[in-house]
Amino acid sequence: MTMDVDFSALATRDRNGALRVELALDGMTCAACIFEIEAALKAVPDLVAARVNYADRRLSLEWTAPTFDFAAVSERLRRMGYRARPFERESGESAEREIARRLLRCLAVAGFATVNVMMLSEAVWLGGDMDEATRDFFHGVSALIALPATAFAGQPFFASAFAALRARRLNIDVPISLGVLLSLAMSVYETLTHAPHAYFDSATMLLAFLLLARYLDCAMRRKTRAVAANLAALRAPAACRIAADGAQNYVPLAALAPGDRVLTRPGERIPADGVILSGEASLDESLVTGETRRRCVSAGDTVYAGALNFDGALTMRVQAAAGDSLIDEIERLVEKATAARSRYLRLADRVSRLYAPLVHLAALSALLSWLAAGASLHDALVTAIAMLIVTCPCALALAVPAVQVAASGALFRAGVLLNSDDALERLAEIDTVVFDKTGTLTTPEPRIVNAQEIEPTLLELAARLAHSSRHPLARAVACEYPYAAAIEGAREEQGAGVVAMVDGVEASLGDARFCGVERDCAALAARGDASVIAFRHGERTAALIVRQSLRYDARETIEALADRGLRVIILSGDRVEPVEAAARALGVAEWRGAMKPADKVARLEALRAQGRKVLMIGDGINDAPALAAAHVSLSPIDAAEIAQAAADAVFLGEGLAPIVTTIDAARRARALMRQNLALSLLYNMIAAPLAIAGLLTPLIAAIAMSSSSLIVTLNALRAGRRRSDEPGALARKDHMHHIAVEKESPA
Amino acid sequence: MNVLLFLVPLALLLGALGLAAFVWSLNAGQYEDLEGAAARALADDDVEDARA
Missing domain, CATH: 3.40.1110.10 (Calcium-transporting ATPase, cytoplasmic domain N)
Known part of the structure; x- marks a missing residue:
């Protein structure tokens, strides 16, 4: 069963001319595996470097000599009980890594500035008998730290605020940037005029808090992506390509080109769309169309990627998309559905759209009323700016991302990988669940x-x-x-x-x-x-x-969904009789069979027109358009690649329990987000009048800002706590390993 | 008072050194695999080298 896969197609050349390839590793159970693998690979000739990344379960290899024999590496790993598969790093993943690094760099600078400025500020606040010269010196040094630090660490916020303003929109970064810049400008002015109050500490602390939240959010997303990419790489089958001289060679799917001849053996999946040249077999196309009855094919027939070859050896020619195949049709439908999906307006954005103008108007009216009351322009301006500083939406900006991090971390541990940022918020809104039958309610394989x-x-x-x-x-x-x-x-x-x-x-x-x-x-x-x-x-x-039988917990899951007041519908591409049988066994009253991909989309559109928010759960290629068209969608880990790409989240495990876990977690997360938003608004309602009354000192601003941020963050952590009665206990992290083993590609 | 004039910059300089060290280690990729790094500290590969 040795597989001689030719991975040269996936290697990348770095600046020094060395070739690199990254492998997803399966079978690592403890840290000792790192040393075992690296020690064993030291002996492989021509291999320059082999390094294991334990957190991501990856191995990177580097070599220069053209004589390097990849098979020696995979054979050694196989004998030690590991399985390694190379993967193409998605461009999105490396971009994400760069963003995470940049945020961490900004965070380090903001943290450094906060700590040092705070030290100087505390001396000013507490040193009652400090003379004016010392105070000005401390303020001056604070300015020298805070100004360059903000110029560097504030960039993510300034850039986003600028982009929003140019598009004539308001986002949460607009009031943040405004608050930071105004507090710095006022502090510099106050320092130059030897005034007692400067707000350098507030500006840097605000940036540090917000950067921390953004970094954690980004790191969580990166981790989820990395695991998803590994699972995809371990599942991706290799195709057996027949060279012109008849030699057979396993290559990754990415290396297949139209015109290649490919051999498929019983138990393997068809690697690409094409036409059969020779051989006969019956194909299980349930992943493609949802149909459970096998189709017999022979020379001249067209076959689609994803079909399972049941019982014969097939030689086929890979064909380029001609524009009229089933897959082209599906891709067109997915594209249309994605374009039609209105841009979802997130909770935080909705709040900040109201909040930003409100705060700015309040500041303006504070300025005008102090002027009307006979205050000097300087004093009135100081009051208005203090108001803007204290209402700078620190807690508001933390309210949603903090919950997001805690909840997606909890879901990650329960075996649900979120694909999109706003999936949790959309999941919390659903009132209808539409299931595909084949491969979703039933097991993907017989x-x-x-x-x-x-x-x-x-x-x-x-x-x-x-x-x-x-x-x-x-x-x-x-x-x-x-x-x-x-x-x-x-x-x-x-x-x-x-x-x-x-x-x-x-x-x-x-x-x-x-x-x-x-x-x-x-x-x-x-x-x-x-x-x-x-x-x-x-x-x-x-x-x-x-x-193909029902998944072991399909019935309980449907019942649990019904208990939560959700309407359950089955839409299947399979024939009517098996769909009816499944619906009856599960106690689902609403079902339809023999549905084409476009029919499913049309049905979802009809539900949307009735004002329903639909969660679509499907796995097949034929489900992809429906997954893209639904309000939110989930897919099991054994789903076709195109379906997973269209879904908002992917769940691991043999059962359907993660669906219920996900919906519960999303609803809890939304409740916590609302609580957090209410808390931060409450804080502003207390702080803003203080600022308008002119009672706000930098000390009070610093205490109020940090305590409100901490309260919101601590409240968010509740989203990560697991309830003991949760059904999600069934799907735990060990499933990731388990699944990767079970889904071993047939080669 | 005069002592502050060079103590404060000195303290800041030390802090900045720490910051520079962090940024350097970040760029050197030392935060790519935190779990692995924790385990690597315990590797006794040097012991094996001594025996060889």
Whole structure:
């Protein structure tokens, strides 16, 4: 089962001419693996550097010599029990990394400035008998620290505020930038005129707090992306390309080009769209269309990427998108749906749209009323600016991101990876859940449905034998005992079954004729889409029924959703009969079968027109347009790539429980966001009158600002706490490892 | 009072050194793998080298 994958297509050349490739690693369980891997790879000839990134579960390799043999590395890793797959770093991921670094740099500068300015400010506040010269000296030094620090660390806010103003919009960064700049300008003026109050500490502290929140938000998103990219790389199958001289070579899918000839064996997925040149097989296209009945194909037929080759070797020619294939149609629909999706206005933006003009008007009226009351222009201006400083939306800007970080961290640990920033807020609003059937409510691959009726020891033996075969039906049997040891010396007969000697008696697994139990299986075989596998060990026999069955917790999940007052609908691309059967088994009253991708989108549009906010959950290529069109969407980790890209979040695990966890977490997060916004508005309602009355000193401003930020942050941390009665306990982090193993690509 | 004139800049200079060290380590990629770095501190690869 050695796979000689040609990874040269994915290597990048750095400045010194060395080639680099990054691999996603599966099988790392503890930190000691780092040393084991790095020590073992030291001995590989021509390899310049191998370094493990334990946090991201990645390995980067560097070499210069053209003689470097990649197979030596993957063979060594395989023998140690690790699996490594290279991946193309998404351009988005490296951009994200750069942003996180920049934010951290800004944070460091702002933190440095805050600490030092605060030290000087405290001396001024507490040193009652400080003479004027010393105070001016301290203010001067504060200015020298705060001005360059703000010029550097404030850039993310200034740039965003400037962009918003140029587009004639207001965002939260506008009042932030204004508050920071005004407080600095006023402090400089006050310092130059030897006045007692300067607000340098408020400006730098504000920046430090906000940068911390933004950095944590960014770091959380980066971590989620990295895990998602790893899972994708470990799942991505390699394609067996046939060279002009007939040599077979496994290459990553990205390296396939139109015109390439590709071989697909039983149990593998079709790697790309194309036309069959030779061979016959039946294909399970449930990931493509949702249809569970297998389609027989032979030379000349068109096949789509993602279909599972059941039982024959196929040679096909990869074809470029011609503009009229199923995939082109899907891509057009996804594009249309994405464009039609109105830009969601986030909670914080909605609040700041109201807040910014309100505060600015209040400051202006404070200025005017002090002038009318006979104050000097200087005093009136100082009061108005103090008002703007104290209402600078620090807590308001923290209110949402802090909850976002805590909640997405909790979801990450529960096995839900968020794709988009505002998914949580949209998830909290839903009132309808639309499920796809095949691969979403049902298991993505066929399973044994009559396991209870079979003697456990016999079933375990069958599973051990099944581990020697790559056939999809054998994989279903092997699934029953995923960690059982394969039987040594098993021999596979193509298209018939596997046979081996166990305890001196022949054991066979395969079709009924192969095992010589036609009579027992004849009755079972008549039952619809199910396939029957026979097993025989000496005199003991068993007939195993394999079919796509409902996920083990599908019923409980649907019930839990209904309990939460959500309307549940099934829209499937499969034929009407199996959809009806599934809907009845799950107790879902609203269902439709035989729906084309465009029909699903049309149904979602109709629901939207009724004012419904729909959560779409689907996995197939045919679901992608619906996932893009829904208010918010989820996809299981075994979904097709295009479906995952269209979904707002991806959940791991065998069950559907994460759906309920996600909705609960989103609702809790929204409640906390609202609480936080209310808290920060309350703080402003207390602080603003103080400022207008002219009672605000820099000391009070600093205390009020930091305490309100802390309260909001501490409140947000509650989003990360796990409730003991949560069903999400089922889907834990170990699933990530577990899934990656189980979904091992057939090659 | 006069002592502050050089003590304050000196304190700031020390702080700035710390900041510079942090930015340098950030650019050198030392924050790319925090979990791994924690474990690497415990590696006894130097012991093996001594034996070899």
